[in-house]
Amino acid sequence: MVTQARLNDFEQQQSQLLQTLYQTTLESAAWDTFLRQLVTISGSRSARILVMDRQAEKVLNSSKVNIDDDEHRRYVAHYVNRCPWRPELKQKLPGRLYNTHSDFSCDQQAFYRSEFFNDWARHLDIEHGLCGTVFQDSHYAVQLLVQRTGGQGAFDLGITQRINQLIPHVRQALQLSRQITREQTRQGLALRVSEQSFMPYLLVDGHGSLSYACPRAREILTRLPGVELTAQGLQFQCRHQQRRFCLSLQSVLKGPVAGQSADSSLTLINGALPVRLLVAPAEAPTAASTCRELWPSSAVATVFIQDSAEQLWVDECRLSQLFGLTPAEARVAAGVAMGQELRTLADLGGQSLHTLRTQLKVAMRKTGVCRQAELAVLVLRSAALRDRYDDVVPRVQSGSVPFG
Incomplete structure (x- = not known):
């Protein structure tokens, strides 16, 4: 039974708790x-906050106190879905915590017979808890769990109500911290890509949503028929093109789907001039802080836009010098960068397709890339690129702002 003294102590320390909560943003x-302050003023054993997938079945990231690291890894890997309250928790409304002693159909005796208790919770002396979904959007569900020992007993109604009064603030802090994390990542990636390449580009996250589009990319895409740039990403009127683009993103961000091939480039026609989209992984900027983020870092792809109207070409001699390629390997790499098919290059050079494929593999190995699209981006971002006036295409200097 929670005493009046504990409730008074909770009231006195609530302002400090809120101050710490908003510091998380x-x-x-x-x-x-x-979590440590919450455990102390609520008279609890431990607490965890779990960032999970939308279905609340897999833990993507977490923060915890008073739980051994090895035990927490065991919980995340297996026991999170063995908790007897979890199936019912999915059916409960988000926005508050529920008492495992009184708000679930699984009673305490059934809990003591469960695999979760006997194989994981028993030796940690975890017998009672509060749990609930405190934040939810189209991609994530965040759950807060506060645990007590058998000796500490179940949570009293009074302390449960006090903790639930904090949940709207927890939800707001989570939303703010996610927005700030996403914006910092977006700005860092946009600056990094702009520093390394002159090409127009988009940043697309692991869910296919648009993170950033430089002005030149937006201008080019508005001229393309059958393509629309929205907050949800690139939308193609042609279903075949949409599928190819989605497969390219998935291949770059998550790896190819078994049994399906995915090219990391897509050519669109704008009148007589083709425009090519090159999908490559975005290199995350090095964090200034070693602090572990609560929100999982989402994989991001860069979609470079190669517009034939710019009339660029590759200096094969310079390319050979930059990457240690033979003239034949440089010729293949330059052709791939400019969007030519291997068969076309073979016909023009009077060589077999097998020979060109071998040369391409060697060029990719020497340049350290795994995909043709990555090779194309590497070449187009190098000092071997020339414009129609035979000048080296200028690079963005360090410290410049993202540009189109």
Whole structure:
């Protein structure tokens, strides 16, 4: 039974708890501090906050206090879905915590007979808890769990109500921290790509949504028939093109689907001039802080736009010098970068397709790439690229802002 003294103590420390909670929007390490304070003033054993997939079946990231690292890894890997309350928790409304002693159909005796208790919770002396979904959007579900030992007993109605009064603030802090994390990642990636390439580009996250589009990319795409740039990403009127683009993104971000081939480039026709989209992984900027983020880092792809109207070409001699390629390997790499098919290059050079494929593999090995699209992007971002006036295409200097 929670005493009046504990309730009074909770009231007195609530302002400090809220201050720490909103500090999490700027400093992820503050989540550990918040959980530790919550455990102390609620008279609990431990607490965890779990960032999960939309279905709340897989833990993607987490913060926890008073749980051994090895035990927490066991919980995340297996026991999170063995908890007897979890199936019913999915059916409960988000926005508050529920008492495992009184708000679930699984009673305490059934809990003591469960695999979850006997194989994981028993030796940790975890017998009671509060749990609930405190944040949910189209991609993630975030759950907060507070645990007590058998000796500490079940949560009293009074302390449960006090903790639930904090949940709207927890939800707001989570939403703010996610927005800030996404914006910092977007700005860092946009600056990094702009520093390394003159090409127009888009940044697309692991869900296919648009993170950033430079002005030149937007201008080119508005001229393309059958393509629309929305917050949900690139939308093609042609279903075949949409499928090819989605497969390219999935191949770059998550790996190819078994039994399906995915090219990482897509050619679109704008009148008589083709426009090619090159999909490549975006290199995440190095974080200034070693602090572990609560929100999982989402994979991001860069979609480079190669517009034939710009009349660029590749200096094969310079390309050979840059990457240690033979003239034949440089010729193949330059052709791939400019969107030519291997068969066309073979016919023009009077060589077999097998020979060109071998040369392409060697060129990819020497340049350290795994996909033709990555080779094309590497060449087009190199000092071997020339414009129609035979000038080296200028690179963006370090410290410049994202540009189109």
